[in-house]
Amino acid sequence: MNTIYILWLRQVKRYLRSKSRMIGSLSQPILFLVALGYGLGPTFQRAGEGNYIQFLAPGVIAMSVLFSAIFSGMDIIWDKQFGFLKETLAAPISRFEIMIGRTLGGATTSIFQGILVLLISLLLGFKISSFSLLFTAFIFIFMIAVLFTALGTSIASVLEDMQGFQLIMNFLVMPTFFLSGALFPLDGLPKSIEIISKINPLSYGVDGLRGALTGLYQFTFTTDLITLLIITFILFLIGSYLFSKIQV
Amino acid sequence: MSIIEVINLKKYFKEIKAVDDISFSVNEGEIFAFLGPNGAGKSTTIKMLTTLLKPTNGKIIVNSFDTEKQSNEVRHSFGIVFQDYSLDDELTAYENMEFHGSLYRVPKKIRHKRIEQLLNIVELWDRKDYLVKTFSGGMKRRLEIARGLLHHPKIFFLDEPTIGLDPQTRNHIWDYIQKLNKEEKITILLTTHYMEEAEKVANRVAIIDHGKIVILGTVEELNQKANTNSLENAFLHFTGYNLREESTNGIDRMRMRHNHKIKR
Ligand SMILES: Nc1ncnc2c1ncn2[C@@H]1O[C@H](COP(=O)(O)OP(=O)(O)OP(=O)(O)O)[C@@H](O)[C@H]1O
Ligand SMILES: [Mg+2]
Numbered sequence: 001m002n003t004i005y006i007l008w009l010r011q012v013k014r015y016l017r018s019k020s021r022m023i024g025s026l027s028q029p030i031l032f033l034v035a036l037g038y039g040l041g042p043t044f045q046r047a048g049e050g051n052y053i054q055f056l057a058p059g060v061i062a063m064s065v066l067f068s069a070i071f072s073g074m075d076i077i078w079d080k081q082f083g084f085l086k087e088t089l090a091a092p093i094s095r096f097e098i099m100i101g102r103t104l105g106g107a108t109t110s111i112f113q114g115i116l117v118l119l120i121s122l123l124l125g126f127k128i129s130s131f132s133l134l135f136t137a138f139i140f141i142f143m144i145a146v147l148f149t150a151l152g153t154s155i156a157s158v159l160e161d162m163q164g165f166q167l168i169m170n171f172l173v174m175p176t177f178f179l180s181g182a183l184f185p186l187d188g189l190p191k192s193i194e195i196i197s198k199i200n201p202l203s204y205g206v207d208g209l210r211g212a213l214t215g216l217y218q219f220t221f222t223t224d225l226i227t228l229l230i231i232t233f234i235l236f237l238i239g240s241y242l243f244s245k246i247q248v
Numbered sequence: 249m250s251i252i253e254v255i256n257l258k259k260y261f262k263e264i265k266a267v268d269d270i271s272f273s274v275n276e277g278e279i280f281a282f283l284g285p286n287g288a289g290k291s292t293t294i295k296m297l298t299t300l301l302k303p304t305n306g307k308i309i310v311n312s313f314d315t316e317k318q319s320n321e322v323r324h325s326f327g328i329v330f331q332d333y334s335l336d337d338e339l340t341a342y343e344n345m346e347f348h349g350s351l352y353r354v355p356k357k358i359r360h361k362r363i364e365q366l367l368n369i370v371e372l373w374d375r376k377d378y379l380v381k382t383f384s385g386g387m388k389r390r391l392e393i394a395r396g397l398l399h400h401p402k403i404f405f406l407d408e409p410t411i412g413l414d415p416q417t418r419n420h421i422w423d424y425i426q427k428l429n430k431e432e433k434i435t436i437l438l439t440t441h442y443m444e445e446a447e448k449v450a451n452r453v454a455i456i457d458h459g460k461i462v463i464l465g466t467v468e469e470l471n472q473k474a475n476t477n478s479l480e481n482a483f484l485h486f487t488g489y490n491l492r493e494e495s496t497n498g499i500d501r502m503r504m505r506h507n508h509k510i511k512r
Binding site: 002003005006010013014017018082083084086087088089090091092093094247248 | 299326334337
């Protein structure tokens with residue numbers, strides 16, 4: 001328990017200390033909210049889909065959690081390159097404990113990031129339908145955070161250095177974001193895109209979050225939650241396995 | 249009683265035979281020096297002894313546990329100072345110590361007392377609350393040693409612990425390590441390129457070259473066989489006078505880059 005706590009604490013401290021990184025990673029969601037929210041808002045309205053900021057904000061929150069979670073999972077590559085990973089791997093603790101500590105640490109900082117974006121979107125005109133559902137929203141933020149931290153860890157465990165990073169970004173992270181219903185509704189899409197978005201775990205995170213914050217579900221609360229739980233569980237196991245195979 | 253037993257150990261990286269069929273054992277309570285030119289296979293052997301690397305072949309028993317089948321138990325048996333960089337730059341000196349102390353479950357009371365004692369020995373106590381990234385190369389190294397000695401396991405692996413340190417600090421540190429060895433019966437396996445250090449502290453010495461153990465014995469035995477009067481000369485006798493390729497694996501390069509303060 002203590003070891004998990006200290007691993008968690010390290011991630012959180014590093015996050016709180018890298019102010020530039022924290023602020024840097026807020027600029028993107030702000031840009032999305034302002035440029036797309038205000039820019040596409042009138043078009044969205046004319047199409048009879050309602051207020052775009054209301055639709056977009058949960059998607060952008062999910063995006064910032066997604067990015068931050070993947071990156072904090074992939075932090076292992078830095079630890080590998082800068083040598084600190086040896087210090088944790090030689091310690092008398094199981095690989096599984098390290099995995100839990102790291103994942104919770106990464107998830108915590110991602111949740112923090114998500115909450116910051118939520119606050120910003122409130123400033124930009126987003127309205128929460130009912131504050132009692134805020135807790136449900138946190139559950140979905142937490143699920144997205146854990147799921148993608150575990151995914152980041154899995155990827156980082158098999159990569160030697162940051163060279164593959166751009167590839168992961170372009171072929172995994174961006175499509176995951178764009179085809180998740182974060183930016184546009186998932187109904188009435190071409191079949192192939194619809195299929196991709198249905199197997200995209202982030203779709204269920206975005207939907208759950210949007211449902212909780214605005215009451216607008218594409219799937220249902222239960223579908224979202226159970227799908228996320230199952231995928232998170234599987235990814236966590238895969239991540240733990242790959243992590244336990246790391247040699248330094 | 250041997251506490252480390254290495255049997256026909258091999259590690260190949262593709263065609264490079266980093267460790268090529270070595271066998272040796274280290275007695276409980278002994279100070280054992282592992283010497284050899286750059287790229288001889290010392291660090292690779294230590295990585296396998298400490299479960300960080302899987303052998304290509306062979307068997308290792310540490311504190312009666314198999315490193316491959318009982319790696320968790322093995323990790324409970326040792327402490328290590330790595331040759332290459334292993335600190336968290338974004339944490340303070342004290343936080344690095346604290347992190348290590350909790351991972352190794354050093355009881356709180358002992359932990360704080362010992363952190364103060366060790367940071368004083370390496371003269372970093374007044375810099376304890378500075379971020380490590382503000383330290384000089386030598387200060388970082390001293391912190392790594394202090395951290396490695398924070399818990400008192402059965403075995404210490406020290407991979408060139410005093411690399412890049414001034415003579416005063418080196419003497420201090422070896423005195424402290426010898427004291428730990430005597431008082432707490434901690435077995436020590438070390439590598440160094442400073443022959444006089446090995447001569448001073450080691451009970452037995454193994455010289456390894458091109459992944460093979462060339463000779464193993466006390467310093468006197470080595471001198472006798474080589475017909476020399478210092479370990480340095482004996483070392484040259486057994487390993488030849490040819491210059492070795494500077495060891496340039498990725499991690500070593502990282503250390504160099506790191507010390508030149510190129511940051512992400
Ligand atoms: N991860 C790796 N991949 C490929 N080759 C490696 C790797 N690690 C070590 N080697 C090679 O194995 C050989 C032994 O390296 P090792 O680091 O064990 O030497 P060493 O005895 O510790 O040398 P030094 O005194 O320079 O520290 C070298 O030829 C090195 O290039
Ligand atoms: Mg070495």
